[in-house]
Amino acid sequence: MSESTLDLHALPPEIFLEHVHSFEFWLGSVQGYLAGRPYGHHENLAEPAFDDAERERLVTALCHYCLGETMALEGAGGLIRIAPNRPCKIFLATQTVDEGRHLEVLVHRLSELGVADPQREIEERASPALRRFRERLLAFVATGDWEAALFAQNVILEAAEFAVFHRHARSADPITRELLLGIIKDERRHIGFGENELGRRLSHRPELRQPLFAVRRELDPLVLDSFAQTLARLGTPASERAELGRDYLAAVGRLGIA
Amino acid sequence: MSQGPQERRRYELDDRGFDEVPPKYRKYYRRLEGSADTLAPNELLCPVCKVVIRSARELREGDRVYCMACLTRLRVAAGTAGYEGVVEYT
Numbered sequence: 001m002s003e004s005t006l007d008l009h010a011l012p013p014e015i016f017l018e019h020v021h022s023f024e025f026w027l028g029s030v031q032g033y034l035a036g037r038p039y040g041h042h043e044n045l046a047e048p049a050f051d052d053a054e055r056e057r058l059v060t061a062l063c064h065y066c067l068g069e070t071m072a073l074e075g076a077g078g079l080i081r082i083a084p085n086r087p088c089k090i091f092l093a094t095q096t097v098d099e100g101r102h103l104e105v106l107v108h109r110l111s112e113l114g115v116a117d118p119q120r121e122i123e124e125r126a127s128p129a130l131r132r133f134r135e136r137l138l139a140f141v142a143t144g145d146w147e148a149a150l151f152a153q154n155v156i157l158e159a160a161e162f163a164v165f166h167r168h169a170r171s172a173d174p175i176t177r178e179l180l181l182g183i184i185k186d187e188r189r190h191i192g193f194g195e196n197e198l199g200r201r202l203s204h205r206p207e208l209r210q211p212l213f214a215v216r217r218e219l220d221p222l223v224l225d226s227f228a229q230t231l232a233r234l235g236t237p238a239s240e241r242a243e244l245g246r247d248y249l250a251a252v253g254r255l256g257i258a
Numbered sequence: 259m260s261q262g263p264q265e266r267r268r269y270e271l272d273d274r275g276f277d278e279v280p281p282k283y284r285k286y287y288r289r290l291e292g293s294a295d296t297l298a299p300n301e302l303l304c305p306v307c308k309v310v311i312r313s314a315r316e317l318r319e320g321d322r323v324y325c326m327a328c329l330t331r332l333r334v335a336a337g338t339a340g341y342e343g344v345v346e347y348t
Contacts, residue, residue: 008286009313009323013331013348020329028280185278185327188307192328195306199347250305254345 021087026094033185040105040179048173061230063125066106071134073099075153078141098186129222148215154194156220159248162187164227195251212257267316269300279326286312302343306330
């Protein structure tokens with residue numbers, strides 16, 4: 001279909017879905033906001049003059065984000081094997097690339113902030129709750145539990161990251177802000193993929209909701225509490241922290257897992 | 259913009275700088291510009307990712323639109339404050 005005659009919203013659903021799960025679509029999407037931003041931000045942005053406490057808070061937050069992106073990278077890569085069809089496998093390949101980039105730019109940001117050994121800092125500062133979430137997510141992947149793993153990763157984890165990065169970006173220094181806003185643009189695809197794929201499966205097999213309730217009860221406090229603490233350390237007002245789970249709760253409500 | 263009798267209003271979509279989809283689809287989307295932003299009759303807010311979806315024609319209840327930013331198909335439904343997008347898992 002030529003561009004001049006294209007009516008996007010008139011496309012048949014199967015054509016739309018095939019296209020938005022493709023590498024071709026991914027390439028055309030990310031070029032718009034990644035080109036000219038090595039390591040996630042324009043090179044001409046000036047590093048602000050942090051005092052020691054501000055720098056410490058930012059380093060701790062970035063270490064938490066790095067752990068989140070590490071588990072998303074491992075999770076997305078592992079999910080490719082158990083994904084039920086080709087479009088899902090291809091989409092997860094693009095998500096794996098996104099997560100690898102996120103981890104790389106966040107680690108690079110730690111280096112820019114003077115952290116000599118980012119990996120050691122991540123391991124020392126990462127919250128026990130996030131470590132526990134990682135163990136459970138990877139266990140779902142290892143046992144081939146597609147619905148639980150997808151729910152944990154692309155609904156719970158991605159929605160929490162989407163919300164935290166949004167709120168942090170509002171008050172962040174210009175470099176961190178641009179980096180986070182670039183990640184958020186990728187996260188839109190990830191949360192949408194998770195909700196839509198699960199929604200399609202639940203519409204055909206509503207009995208799958210019950211085990212997902214249990215996954216939710218166990219795992220969502222681990223992520224939401226960890227990221228709420230991160231925002232508190234960054235000085236985010238309590239009223240904004242209370243909004244953290246709002247979009248996530250809306251998503252599980254639409255899926256009938258509320 | 260043009261409008262004929264019994265016809266829906268039609269809109270010439272322009273690129274509003276939405277850079278999260280391939281160039282040929284960018285005119286179909288824009289960012290929400292704060293709480294004071296109001297939607298035009300050809301626009302719908304995606305409930306999943308909060309991007310504004312734009313159509314070349316005035317939207318009516320029952321229409322289907324796509325949010326490419328989050329891979330979602332939506333049905334236009336009447337809400338308490340205008341049209342709302344209902345996710346269709348198809």
